[in-house]
Structure formats: structure tokens, C-alpha cells
Amino acid sequence: MKLLIMGPPGVGKGTQATLLKDQLKIVHLSTGDILRSEIKKKSNIGLKAKSYMDAGKLVPDQVLLDIINDRITERDCIEGYLLDGFPRTLNQAIGLDNIMSSIHHSLDSAISLVADSDELVQRLIKRGIDSGRSDDTDEVIRNRQKIYWEETAPLLDYYKEKNILKEVNGIGDIKEITKRILEKIK
Ligand code: AMP
Numbered sequence: 001m002k003l004l005i006m007g008p009p010g011v012g013k014g015t016q017a018t019l020l021k022d023q024l025k026i027v028h029l030s031t032g033d034i035l036r037s038e039i040k041k042k043s044n045i046g047l048k049a050k051s052y053m054d055a056g057k058l059v060p061d062q063v064l065l066d067i068i069n070d071r072i073t074e075r076d077c078i079e080g081y082l083l084d085g086f087p088r089t090l091n092q093a094i095g096l097d098n099i100m101s102s103i104h105h106s107l108d109s110a111i112s113l114v115a116d117s118d119e120l121v122q123r124l125i126k127r128g129i130d131s132g133r134s135d136d137t138d139e140v141i142r143n144r145q146k147i148y149w150e151e152t153a154p155l156l157d158y159y160k161e162k163n164i165l166k167e168v169n170g171i172g173d174i175k176e177i178t179k180r181i182l183e184k185i186k
Contacts, residue, residue, distance in 0.1 A: 004083035007113030010120035017084040026080035056140035110159035113170030
């Protein structure tokens with residue numbers, strides 16, 4: 001099964017993705033995690049990405065498309081994968097379609113976790129204090145929310161038109177939300 005999960009920053013995409021990959025036995029591909037690990041390694045990609053990430057801005061599309069192209073063509077992705085945090089722009093979504101069709105993959109569902117923005121900002125501020133993530137400060141959080149609504153939310157229509165959008169209420173008990181998602185994608 002090939003899936004992607006979207007939603008505003010702080011909605012719990014990563015948490016749900018981790019639970020879903022165990023249930024569905026597919027690979028979890030978080031572009032945020034991949035980029036953070038590149039930064040740790042001080043690789044070329046990491047060096048390029050860091051300033052964008054620290055400012056809460058999107059890393060250029062081509063960097064992400066190259067990462068995804070390399071990753072989903074690996075053997076462990078044959079059975080399926082869950083994209084988390086990608087695509088985030090229309091350009092990335094179109095690029096993803098091209099990459100997937102070139103290897104005869106097709107997307108089964110685009111899961112959209114829905115939640116109120118103000119509640120999410122409060123959650124993220126708390127996560128920043130607890131985890132020390134350098135992009136979880138007040139100003140950066142608001143910037144990331146703004147980018148989500150401007151650049152990423154239009155993708156909801158893109159996937160709706162393809163008839164694969166599954167909207168799920170992202171507020172509530174974590175396991176209950178996973179159940180809601182599984183119901184919608186089966
Ligand atoms: P995340 O962990 O998904 O919240 O991503 C953290 C940061 O990584 C984002 O704020 C962006 O700077 C960068 N990033 C992750 N995925 C993407 C993407 N698909 N396109 C552009 N930038 C990304």
C-alpha cells in the first residue's frame with residue numbers, strides 16, 4: 001500500500017505515521033527526519049537544508065524530489081510506504097506523480113489530518129520546550145503554519161480531484177485516531 005499523510009504542523013502526523021507503519025507493515029518515510037539526519041551527518045543536503053529548516057521555511061523542491069526518488073526506488077519500498085511531510089507543494093506533488101508512475105507505483109490514499117490551528121500552535125510550543133527542536137520556537141511555528149495553509153493546503157484539492165483524499169479528524173485519543181484512519185483507507 002502506498003500512502004501519504006498530510007496535516008498542519010503539530011497535528012500528530014509523525015505519531016500516526018509510526019503507528020500506521022507498524023500496523024500496515026510498510027516503510028515510514030518522513031522527509032523531516034531524513035533532513036534532520038542529513039544535518040547531523042553534515043552532508044551536502046544537510047548543509048543546504050539547515051538554514052531553511054531553522055527559519056521554518058520549505059527546503060527547495062528539487063532537494064526533496066531527489067531524496068524521494070532515491071528512497072522509494074529502494075527494495076524495502078516495493079511492498080509499500082507511507083510518506084510523511086511530503087509532498088508539501090504542488091510542484092512536489094506533480095514531481096511525486098512522475099517519479100511514481102516511472103516505477104509503476106500508484107498512490108492508494110492521501111490521508112489528511114484535520115485540526116484547529118490555534119490548538120496546534122500551543123502544542124508545538126510545548127513540544128519545543130520539551131524536545132529542544134530548534135524549529136519549534138513561537139515565530140518559526142507561526143511561519144510553518146502559514147506556509148502550510150498557503151503552500152500545502154492546496155494539495156487537498158489536488159488529491160480530492162484524484163478521488164484519493166481521506167479526511168480524518170486529528171483531535172482526540174491517539175489510538176482512536178489511528179482507528180479512524182484505518183477505517184478510511186481499507
Ligand atoms: P517536519 O518534521 O515534517 O515538520 O519538517 C521539518 C522541516 O523540514 C520543515 O519545516 C521544512 O523546513 C523541512 N521539510 C520537511 N519536509 C519538507 C518538504 N516536503 N518540502 C520542503 N521542506 C521540507
